Amino acid sequence: MAELKCILWDVDGTLADTERDGHRVAFNMAFDEAGHKREWSVATYGELLAVTGGKERIRFDIDRGDMHEMPFEEIAGLHARKTAHYETLIAEGRIPLRPGVRRLLEEAYAAGITLGVSTTTTPSALDALIEHSLGPEWFDRFAVLAAGDIVAAKKPAPDIYTYAMDQLGVSAENTIALEDSENGWKSAHAAGLKCVVTVNDYTRDHDFTGADLVVSELGEPDGDAVDVLQDLHTLDVHHVKLSHLKAIMHD
Structure with a gap:
């Protein structure tokens, strides 16, 4: 045995x-900061969790027409800003x-x-x-x-x-x-x-x-x-x- x-x-x-009040909120903060007219609701983010990986979720949202097309470098930069916001949320004791x-x-x-x-x-x-x-x-x-x-x-x-x-x-x-x-x-x-x-x-x-x-x-x-x-x-x-x-x- x-x-x-x-x-x-x-x-x-x-x-x-970490998802609803952490990653989701951080994504929306990054979208707003970059001037994207996109906000992931609780329900929308639940759907996106079927896709593994943050950069991959942004790409999926783009491919289904909910965000405008952008090169990988821009997606990676957007995800990096999201990560920075997420780390701030953690440091504030919110997760x-x-x-x-x-x-x-x-x-x-x-x-x-x-x-x-x-x-x-x-x-x-x-x-x-x-x-x-x-x-x-x-x-x-x-x-x-x-x-x-x-x-x-x-x-x-x-x-x-x-x-x-x-x-x-x-x-x-x-x-x-x-x-x-x-x-x-x-x-x-x-x-x-x-x-x-x-x-x-x-x-x-x-x-x-x-x-x-x-x-x-x-x-x-x-x-x-x-x-x-x-x-x-x-x-x-x-x-x-x-x-x-x-x-x-x-x-």
Whole structure:
């Protein structure tokens, strides 16, 4: 029976609720600053989340006719300004961690489990979230920060997870992924990983057919959260103790 040795975290929507009041707001600030007559509503941004990557979302909006055509350099510049605005929002304390995240991270680190990040968010945005929402000590506690364009194919492709495991020298059988979206769990699954999905307002209606476990949040369990993940990792999810499921599921 394989031992859980590594946990790989998605960021946006998983570590923190970054999308609606973070990335979306920052995009709109960048659009306004550049003089674009475009504002992404909550509903519109929910649709755009089906596209992985910020620059890719701008391109998608252009291709469907909701923004004017622009070269890649302009898209990249617009996205860079968006990232700067997003980092300011984080520094202002407007993007807290999701419930249970800090406890699980602390318990896993104390238990000697390798921790890493596998995300499509930009490295500077990830750095800002770690700095202001987790604390600077986590730059050393995360053994790998796989982020942004470090791989060519973004989620749902498995590349970012494969890259992180290669960097860490761990195997899929000893690793579990934490995600929040359909594209995210498909990416983890394609990399051979078991995956726990913690849905949010944007992703609770996604198709998670085939996912190992879907919960509303990690919560603040009375027991050992790392033991919960170990059970989910080593056993068929349907045989995990009901008390363990209740420990992390808040419906």
